[in-house]
Structures are given as structure tokens and as C-alpha cells.
Amino acid sequence: MSVSLPSVFAKPRVFAPVVTPFTAGLDVDAPRFVAFCQWLVGQGAGLALFGTNSEANSLSLAERHALLDHVLEAGIDPAQMLPGTGACALPDAIALTRHATEAGCAGALMLPPFFYKGVSDDGLFAYYSDVIQAVGSDQLRVLLYHIPQFTGVPITHALIERLIAVYPHTVVGIKDSSGDWANTAAMLEKFPGFAVFPASEALLGKALPLGAAGCISATANIQPRAIASLLNAVTLEERAEWEGKVATVRLAVQAQPMIPALKSIVAHFAKDSSWTRVRAPLTPMNPAQSGALLQQLQALDFSMPSMASLAAVAA
Template identity: 60%
Template sequence: MSSNRNAEVFAPALTPLHDDLRVNRDAFVRFCRWLVAQGAGLAVFGTNSEASSLSMAEKIDLLQALVEAKIPPGRMMPGVGLCALPETIELTRAALALGCTATLTLPPFYYKPVDDDGLFAYYAEIIQAVGSSALKMYLYHIPQFTGVGISHALIARLIDAYPQTVVGIKDSSGDWANTEGMLRSFPGFRVFPASESLLEKALPLGAAGCISATANVQPGAIAAAIAQWGTDGFAPLQGRIHAVRTLFQKYPMIPALKHAVGRATGEQAWRRVRPPLRALDGGLAQPLEAGLSALGFSMEAL
């Protein structure tokens, strides 16, 4: 067993909203600056970014805003997977044009059932249409949301066909056996579990780190834990970040995370979500805040 010394944490950056539910561009840029300063990369337009509630135009505009703000594109892994193949291709091209070579690509998630041949064709069409050797595609396995799984056989087929392009995966299945199987079956393939709670088990098997919802609220702590892997300092850090993750998992994740950021910043924009999601009400907000206080939790320098 060998840990990946290049392991890192990415946050599926939350998206702040104005009172008319337009994206708050300035607050988004400020938050992403903080995440990067804390040691996290930006998996913008991930699930917890409310990606499926954002238009493609909004996503491209926000990527442009980050680049204009001098946030290094190399620290970004934008989510680009959409149901319509031409839109996925267009968004991937836009990300590459802005210098974001790493992309996180959901499978198409409307038609079901879809077999591996159909999914292989989808990913192959993206790669061939984009036609760039710079593209580094990360697959996104979250079948509880998409209803479309990414099998180990499909991963092997894509790696074989596009070894320089299909370079990793985010496994959000919540199934450790599946994550472990990926880590053992595909050495050198960058596997990101979706929870910092799994670092203790995943890093010894060569995990690439994690892409975690709660990296939005504890990016520095997760980055510090990864940096301390293999030392006596890791276990207490792992314990603390696991406790925070466990607390947030008791609540609707996106509203809870946005409530916590709103609590730290005092900005109402952070508590807003786009329908059909609903902001955390008092009955849930109060115990969340009590739990955070009990943990001595704070969002440093935000």
C-alpha cells in the first residue's frame, strides 16, 4: 500500500444568490478566493454548487469571473456534464478556453436504463469533439442522484481508449467497497472519494484526496489533514474533520452548508437557494448552530 503524496482537496463551491435568485458574482469570487487561500481546489458546478439549477451561461460567466480575478485555472475542476451532449461539449470547450484543463463530467442522467456502450459513446463523443490533448477528464459517479452508474468495466474501457485524457473519477456513491475496488483496480487513476471521513482508509490505497461538500466549510482543516498523512498529527485532524462532516450529514446538505457560510459572513446571500431547494428553517438551523458551537467550529478568516 502506498499513499498518494500529491493528494489534494477540492470544494464543490457553493453559489451565493441575490434576493431575486440571480447569482451573486462578487460574493462567489470572494468565497472562491478564500477556499483557494485555505488550500482547496475549486470543483465549481459540482452537486453542492447547485449545478443543475445554474444555466450554462451562468456557469461560463462565473468561470470568466474567477479567471479575471486571477484565480489560477489549474486550481479548478469545473463540472461540465449535462444531459444534452452538445451542451456538455460546449461547456467543456469554454472551460478549456479559459485554461481549466481538468473537468468533472457527469454521465447523461435522463434516459434510463443506459448501458456501458451508450455511456462510452457519450464520453468518446465529448473527447473527440473537443479534440484537445490538454483535456483531463474526471468522471463523476453519483448514481443516487443521476440513476446512471459508471461501472468498473466502463472505466477500464475509457482508460484503454483515452489513457491521456480520462485520468480520474469522483466516487460519490457512498459505497466504500466500490471506492476501494476502483483504487485497487486502477493504480495511477486519480480516485477522489466524496468525503473527508474516508481519507484514513483511502489515502493508503493511493487516493487522490477528496472532493467533498464539507470542504466548503473546513477546507483548511482537510488540507492540513492530508498534509499530515503518515505522521502522528493525522489522527486528531481526521477526528475533527470527521466530526464536522458527521454533523452536516444530519441536515439537508446544501441549505446547511449555505447557512453555515451565512453565519460566518453575516451575508444573507449565502442562505438563499434556488427552488426546489428550501433554505434551512429555524427548526433545523438552531440545532445545527448548537452542534457547530459544541464542536468549537469556526470558518477562519472568512
């Protein structure tokens, strides 16, 4: 089955589910968010705005709409963006997806509706179909988001096959956050030309030779340049070197609560403690946890270069 991929997927890419900063009153901090997006793009990453690690499901519809507008107004190319637009309520998913499409984003990364469990593939097909039909744009490109350990609603291979058959120019890829390598490998084999993104850079050594489109990874927030270097490696030796570097950092961070850990790292390198804020029910890392993680990263010679733009916003 052939699909119609955006040009941004012409070669493997890394996309970061951009962590979201908050003010002391826990409002979204748009200036810090935009500055961080600019830093990520400058480091070679695309922007998977409003992903799991963006605390997207702790953001209102209006906040997600406004944040995308702020990023666009800052002059960041929408072709570098894959906003998360999935929602439990169909009208919310339609509104978010329409907004992203009209803005010219490369695609919309769509969770399934995740409150009701045990729903059928027929129901999920209807959900995605209703969004596609309501948006009604030839420019819409949908990437499915498979993260059953959070949603309880898996994206089956049968559903993918059905969606591609009916919407070959619209449903063009998937982020596989299942952590199940066998599932990722099977999708890469079964759906050639479909943009399959593993959720961890640690899997790229196995996934790239099978045709992976890159990765959409939590830790792309902190090591975008290293992951981009891995994806752009020319020789096998160079690729192996970068694989080892990015995987080691990934393993260190994923051993902690991911979102608070990422924010603690950004706060440290941006010299801006406001980045540690999270919305309930999440809680920030305590100083001992954060200090131990930063010591571990320091031992790996980890750094986040060129963070001056974020420090300037803090000032």
C-alpha cells in the same frame, strides 16, 4: 493501465464543490461567488466549480460559462479548478468542457447524461467519447463523476477500463460519490495511477493508504483548511487527530439537507444572510434547524477563519 495526470494531482488535494450565492431575485451573485472562491483557495482548497452542492443543475449554461469567466478574471489560477461540465444534452457538455479546457482548467468533472435510465456502457462510452472528440484538445483531462443515487446512471468499472484504454491521456480520474466504500476501494485497487477522489473526508483514513488522490467533498466548503491539514499530515498521530476532527464536522452537517446546511453555515460566519438563498425546488433551512446545527458545530469548537473577504462583499 497508465494515465496522464495533471501536476495538480502530484499530491493528495481537497477540492470544494463551491456553493453558489444568489441575489434577492435569485440571479447568480458573481461578486460573492468570486470572494468565496478566493477564500477557499486561500484556505488550501481547489475549486470543483459547478458540482452537485453548487446547485449546478439549477444553473443555466450561460450562467456556468459566465461564472467561470468571473473567477478567471479575478486572477484565480485555472490549474486549481475542476469545473463540472457534465450535462444531459451532448452539445451543452461539449460547450462547457471546451470552455473549461480552453481556460486552462486542470480538468473537467463530468456527470454522465442522467435523464435516461438503464442506458448501456456502450451509450455512456459514446457520450464521453463524443465530448472528447468534439473538444479535440490534448490539454483536456476528464474526471468521471459517479453519483448513482442522484443520476440513476452508474459509472461501471468496465466503462472506466474501456475509457482508460482508449483515452489514457484524457480520462484520468473519478469522483466516487456513491457512498459505497467497497466500490471506492475496488477502484483504488483495480486502477492504480487513476485519480480516485472519495466524496467524503471521513473516508480519507482508509482511502489515502490505498492511493486516493484526495477528496472532492461538500463540506470542503466549510472546513477546507482542516481537510488540507489532514492531507498534509506527516505523522500517523497527526493524521489520526485531523481525521477525527473533519469526520465529526462532516457527520454533523450531512445529517441535514446538505446544500441548505452549508449555506446556513457560510451565512453565519460571513455575517451575510443572503447566503442562505437556494433555488427551487430546494428550500432554505428554517431558523430552528439552522440554530440547532450551529449550536452543534459550536460545541465542536468549529470555526471558519478569515471570512473578512466575504463580509466585505456583503457590506
